[in-house]
Every structure is written in structure tokens, then in C-alpha cells.
Amino acid sequence: MPRIAAGDRAAVSECLDRYRGLVWSLARRSLADVGEAEDLVQDVFVELWRKADRFDPARGKETTFVAVLTRRRVIDRLRRRRTRPEAVETAADQPGSAAGPDVLAEIGDELSRVRAALAELRPDQAEALRLAVCDGLTHAETAARLNLPLGTVKTHVRRGLQKLRDRLDPAGGDP
Amino acid sequence: MTPGSPDNHESPDAPKTNLFDTEAKRLRDLLSDHATGSTLNDDETIEMNRLLADHPELADDRFEQAAALLAVAELPRTQEAVPPRLAERLDADAKRFFADAPTGPLTLTPPAPGRGRSPWRVFLAGAVAGGVAAAVLVSAVVQIDEPPAVVPPVVVTPTPDQRFADYQSQTPGVAEYAWTVREQGYEQVAGRVAWSDAAQAGYLVFENLPVNDPGVAQYQLWIVDPQRDELPIDGGVFDVADHLAADGRAYVPIDAKLPVALPAAFAVTVEKPGGVVRSAGPLVLVAPTS
Numbered sequence: 001m002p003r004i005a006a007g008d009r010a011a012v013s014e015c016l017d018r019y020r021g022l023v024w025s026l027a028r029r030s031l032a033d034v035g036e037a038e039d040l041v042q043d044v045f046v047e048l049w050r051k052a053d054r055f056d057p058a059r060g061k062e063t064t065f066v067a068v069l070t071r072r073r074v075i076d077r078l079r080r081r082r083t084r085p086e087a088v089e090t091a092a093d094q095p096g097s098a099a100g101p102d103v104l105a106e107i108g109d110e111l112s113r114v115r116a117a118l119a120e121l122r123p124d125q126a127e128a129l130r131l132a133v134c135d136g137l138t139h140a141e142t143a144a145r146l147n148l149p150l151g152t153v154k155t156h157v158r159r160g161l162q163k164l165r166d167r168l169d170p171a172g173g174d175p
Numbered sequence: 176m177t178p179g180s181p182d183n184h185e186s187p188d189a190p191k192t193n194l195f196d197t198e199a200k201r202l203r204d205l206l207s208d209h210a211t212g213s214t215l216n217d218d219e220t221i222e223m224n225r226l227l228a229d230h231p232e233l234a235d236d237r238f239e240q241a242a243a244l245l246a247v248a249e250l251p252r253t254q255e256a257v258p259p260r261l262a263e264r265l266d267a268d269a270k271r272f273f274a275d276a277p278t279g280p281l282t283l284t285p286p287a288p289g290r291g292r293s294p295w296r297v298f299l300a301g302a303v304a305g306g307v308a309a310a311v312l313v314s315a316v317v318q319i320d321e322p323p324a325v326v327p328p329v330v331v332t333p334t335p336d337q338r339f340a341d342y343q344s345q346t347p348g349v350a351e352y353a354w355t356v357r358e359q360g361y362e363q364v365a366g367r368v369a370w371s372d373a374a375q376a377g378y379l380v381f382e383n384l385p386v387n388d389p390g391v392a393q394y395q396l397w398i399v400d401p402q403r404d405e406l407p408i409d410g411g412v413f414d415v416a417d418h419l420a421a422d423g424r425a426y427v428p429i430d431a432k433l434p435v436a437l438p439a440a441f442a443v444t445v446e447k448p449g450g451v452v453r454s455a456g457p458l459v460l461v462a463p464t465s
Contacts, residue, residue, distance in 0.1 A: 012269045020265060024257045025250050038261045042268055049272050051433065056452055060240055067243035068236070075212040107244065114244045132211045133242045134249045139213055158207040164241040165207075 001048075001055035001062055012049060019066045020045075022103050026070045030078060030136045040077060044070050063107045078136045110168060117167040121160050128153050129160035195230075202226040202233050206405060210238035220401075221465060224439030227399050227407075228463050231442055231454060236405045336420035338428070339369075339378050348373040352441065352462040354381075361385070361459045368441045368462045370429065377429040379413075379441070384425055386415045387445070395446045396429060397454060402436040409433075410441070412450035438464050 003011035023044050027037040048069060055065050104111065118126050124146060131137045131145060132153075143153040205223040208215055215223060227234055333341065343349060349371045356362055363383040370377035379396065387393060396410030411430030418425040443460040 009269075012272065013266075016265050016269060020257050020262065022247070024261070026246055029246070029250060034258075038258065038264070041257075041261060042264055045265055046268055046272060049269075054433065059236065059453075063247075064240050064243060067247050068239045071212075071239065071243045071246055078212060104247070107247070110244050111248045114241065114248050118245065118248075129211075129245070130249060132213065133245050136212055154208075154213075157211050157213070158204050161207045161211055161238060161241055161245075162203060164245060165235075165237045168241055168244070169237050 001052040001065065004049055005053035005055075015048065016045065018103060019048075019063070022063070022066060023070045026067065027074060029134065030074045036077065040070075040073055044073050047073070061107050061110065063103050064110065067107075074136070113167045114164050117164045118160075121163065122156075124148065125156040125160050128156035129164075132157045133161070198226055198230065199233055202230065203235075203238075206235055206238045209401065209405070210242045212242075224399065224401055224465065225463065227401060227405075228440035228442065228461055231397060231399065231407055231444075231458060234399075234406050239405060334420055335418045335426035336422060336424065339380065339426040342376065342378055342428075343369065346371045346374045346376060349377075350464070352464050354443075354460045354462050356459070357461050358457050358459040364460060366424070368429075370435075370438060370441070372435070372437075375431065375434060377431075379425075379427040379429060379443075381415070381425040381427070382423065384415050386419075389414045389416075389448060391448070392445050392456070393448050393450060394459075395444050395450045395454070395456070396427075397442045397444065398429075398431055398435055398438050399440040399442060400435050400438050403433070406453070407442065408435060409450070409452070412446065440464060 001015075004015060020041065023041050024037070027040045027044075028034075031037040031040065044066075048066065051069070055062060059065075060068075118129070121129065128142050128146060128148070131142045132139065137145065139150060139153050139157065142148075142157070143150045146153065148156075202223065205215065205219060205226070208219070209223065349369050352368045352370070354364065354366050354368070356364055361384075364381060365383065366379070366381040368377060368379055384394075393412040393414060395412045397407035398410045399407045409432045411432070413427045415425045418427045420426055441462040441464075442458055444454045444458050445456040446454065447456070
């Protein structure tokens with residue numbers, strides 16, 4: 001990102017090579033429409049290049065920066081369209097995630113901490129969080145899916161995410 | 176009344192602290208909802224914006240990071256590859272991105288003698304109309320070729336208040352928001368923020384804002400825009416003395432480093448010279464937009 005911010009054209013190609021699989025995977029996980037997912041990937045990269053000077057390594061790894069920005073745009077589209085992820089076609093699936101192993105390795109420590117925190121949640125709490133974050137379900141949809149009261153789901157998702165957040169940054173938890 | 180007496184109910188930081196804790200906890204809940212993609216209703220959105228405006232120091236993007244990392248951790252083991260057509264479009268975007276960016280000093284051709292618009296005004300109008308591009312333009316080196324005219328051109332540098340008047344008259348959709356004082360010692364300060372979403376440009380107007388010593392501290396503007404980011408957008412650093420007009424007011428152009436989607440508030444802090452990426456100084460002024 002700093003090289004892109006400095007106007008290094010080669011860095012833009014490297015950024016594409018490195019992250020297009022991750023951005024594509026995150027987009028396809030939540031958006032059923034292939035064309036919409038492709039548009040989103042394009043939007044994300046243009047925004048990444050424009051915001052490259054915003055990347056601050058003290059606030060997180062570059063891969064996390066890319067994933068956060070991608071999720072923001074996914075959420076924007078889900079809010080507008082409320083496209084359901086279960087409609088995603090899997091017939092064209094190929095072995096191996098499109099997100100490259102080197103990209104995942106960069107945030108291996110963070111992913112381990114997130115998985116550990118997730119494992120500490122009660123099963124229904126973890127499932128509520130997964131459905132909300134990974135599948136893009138609303139709280140009401142999650143409540144219906146898990147047959148839980150809406151308020152319980154809301155609390156599960158909030159407390160679950162706060163636990164993950166505090167695991168990533170133990171010093172920044174509850175005041 | 177003496178410290179510790181039963182009547183001494185007002186002092187303490189305790190009620191203040193309790194209120195802070197309550198608001199901080201509520202903000203954590205709202206930031207969690209926002210990060211998980213839950214659609215906040217109007218009241219919740221207003222509440223989140225207000226809390227972020229009141230406590231910019233509590234802005235926290237770790238909730239979004241946690242959600243993003245969970246989404247990555249839970250990606251399926253099999254996933255379709257990036258379509259070749261998308262890869263081609265991305266490569267084309269990359270080429271276009273650099274083609275659109277200025278790569279060297281800008282050269283402005285001066286107007287023909289008698290046209291009446293100074294190069295500065297041409298630049299200003301272009302920058303304002305250019306919206307986001309203004310930030311790029313003002314940071315570029317502007318080189319003005321001398322015209323082969325018999326009479327040398329007279330360039331009148333507009334004063335800060337004239338620039339603000341130009342901005343108001345030439346910019347569409349300007350809305351204004353009043354400052355509220357948040358720090359002791361600044362009670363005398365008044366003024367407003369003028370901002371245009373359409374032009375992505377604006378001005379800060381201050382009355383009686385203490386002049387800073389640039390070698391010791393600078394004022395820094397932050398734009399709270401939760402629709403775009405949970406962290407406030409850097410609106411640029413400034414020194415009061417550079418923007419003072421004859422009427423005693425300071426008129427400071429806003430230098431937003433990123434496009435602004437839906438500003439919830441504008442805030443001014445005091446920071447070390449050069450400014451900071453994340454605010455560490457006292458919050459002195461806030462102008463909520465709702």
C-alpha cells in the first residue's frame with residue numbers, strides 16, 4: 001500500500017495478483033449474483049488504490065485492511081439488495097480457495113486468535129455470529145434460522161463479536 | 176462546602192465517569208451492530224453518530240477487523256477461481272487509474288488579456304468544480320507560464336474572506352453547521368462549518384479561535400463519517416494566522432484526505448505539528464450536522 005500511495009505502478013499489479021483471490025472469495029461468499037460480485041471486486045480495488053495512503057501498519061496487517069474494505073462494500077450491497085448467500089452457485093467450484101496461501105499466512109496469527117475466540121463461544125452464540133457475519137443474514141433472519149428470540153440473537157452477535165475484537169486487541173476492551 | 180462533605184454532590188468525576196462508561200458501552204454495541212452488517216434504524220444511526228461526535232477517541236475499527244477476519248477464517252475450502260474476464264477488467268482499471276492521476280507539475284495557460292479572470296481564480300474554480308480532484312490539484316505544483324503580453328498580468332491574491340465568498344457563490348449545495356465548544360479555554364470561540372457534499376469542498380469559519388504557535392501545536396480537522404469509516408477522516412492541519420481576514424475571522428479551506436459520504440460531524444483537535452493519523456490531542460470544537 002505505501003508503494004501504491006507513492007505512485008509505484010508495479011505495486012498496483014502486485015496488489016492485484018496478491019489480493020484479487022481474497023477479495024473475490026469474500027465477495028462470492030456473500031453475493032449470489034456473479035456480475036454483482038465482479039462489479040464489487042472492481043470497486044474495491046479502485047478504492048484500495050485511492051485509499052492506499054490510509055493504510056497504517058500500526059492498526060493492522062495489509063491483508064486485514066483489504067478484507068475490512070471488502071466487507072464494507074459487501075455490507076453496502078447487502079443492505080441495498082439483501083441478496084441471500086444461499087443462492088450462490090457452487091457448481092463452478094474448484095479445489096482450493098481463491099485467496100492465496102501467502103495472503104492467509106500473513107494474517108495466520110490473527111486468524112488463529114479469531115478461531116480460538118470463536119471456539120470459546122457457546123455453540124448457538126457462535127452460529128449466530130457466523131450467520132450474521134459470514135452469511136450476511138439479518139438478526140431477524142438469524143433468529144428465525146436458529147429459532148431463538150430476536151433479542152437473544154442480537155446479544156449473541158454483539159457479545160460474540162466483542163469477544164473476537166477483544167481477543168485481537170486485549171488492551172482495547174471494555175473501559 | 177468542603178471536599179468530602181455530604182453536600183458535595185457535584186464534584187466528582189464519578190457521575191461523569193459513569194456516563195462515559197455507559198456511553199462507551201452503548202457505542203461498542205452500536206459499532207458491533209454496524210460491523211456485523213446489521214442495519215441500524217434511524218434512531219440508532221443518529222445515536223451512533225452523536226456518540227462518535229461526542230467521543231471521537233472511542234472510534235474503533237477493531238470491530239470491523241474482527242468481523243473481516245472471521246469472514247476470512249470461515250471462507251469455504253473450495254472456491255471458484257477469479258473469472259478471466261474479471262482479471263482483464265481489473266488490469267484495465269489499474270492502467271486507467273494511473274492514466275487519470277496527475278504525474279507531474281500542472282501547467283495552466285493564462286487567460287487572454289482582458290478576459291478578467293486571474294489564473295488563481297481559474298485554478299480555484301476548477302478545483303472547486305473538480306470536487307475530489309481538488310485535493311490532488313492543490314497539492315500539485317502549479318506553474319503558470321508567462322504570456323507574451325505587452326502589459327504584464329496583475330495577479331491579485333484574494334484574501335481569505337474573498338476566497339470564502341467565492342466558495343459560497345460558486346459551490347452548489349453548501350450547508351452550514353455551527354461550532355459547539357468542547358474544551359475549557361475556548362468558550363469565546365464561535366463560527367461555523369460550510370460544506371458541500373456535491374463539491375466535496377468546504378470551509379471552516381472561526382471567530383476568536385486562539386492563534387497557535389505552529390512550532391508547538393497545530394489545529395487538525397476531523398470529519399466524522401460513519402457511513403464511510405468508523406475512524407474520522409483527516410480534514411487537514413491548519414494554523415490560524417495563515418487564514419485570518421481583516422474582519423478578524425479565520426477562513427480555513429477543508430482539505431479532506433478522502434471522499435466524504437455522509438458527514439455526521441466536524442471536529443477540531445489540537446495536535447503536534449504536522450498533525451497525526453489518529454487524534455491524540457484535546458477535542459476543542461465540534462459541529463454536528465444533525
